[in-house]
Amino acid sequence: MLWNAIFGVNSLNEMFQNYVAKPISEVFKDGEPLPQFRDKLVELYTKVNDPAIQVEGDNVVFKLVRLYGPFLTIMAHTVGWSAILDKETSIKM
Numbered sequence: 001m002l003w004n005a006i007f008g009v010n011s012l013n014e015m016f017q018n019y020v021a022k023p024i025s026e027v028f029k030d031g032e033p034l035p036q037f038r039d040k041l042v043e044l045y046t047k048v049n050d051p052a053i054q055v056e057g058d059n060v061v062f063k064l065v066r067l068y069g070p071f072l073t074i075m076a077h078t079v080g081w082s083a084i085l086d087k088e089t090s091i092k093m
Contacts, residue, residue: 005068006052019044060084 009015013024020027020040027037054061064071 001070001074002068005064005066005071006062007048008065015048016041016044019048 003009003011003015007015009018016024016027020037022037027033027041033041052063054063062071
C-alpha cells in the first residue's frame with residue numbers, strides 16, 4: 001500500500017527492476033547483489049529511498065510522490081509493519 005504513495009511503484013521488486021533495468025532475479029544470487037549491480041543499488045538507496053523518508057529531530061518525514069488519503073490511517077494503526085522504531089534499539093534487538 002505505501003510503496004505506491006512513497007515511491008510510485010507497487011513493490012520493492014518493481015522499484016529495483018525500474019531503477020536497475022533488470023529483473024530482480026538477474027540482480028541477486030544467493031541473496032547477495034552481483035558485483036556489477038552493487039553501485040547501482042547503493043545509488044538507489046541514496047538517491048531514492050533516503051530522500052523519501054527522513055528524520056528531522058524527533059520527527060519522521062515522508063515525502064510522498066502523490067497524495068494518498070489512507071496514509072495517516074495506515075501509519076496510525078497498531079500493526080507492526082507501520083511502526084517507526086529507533087534505529088539503535090532495532091540493531092540491538
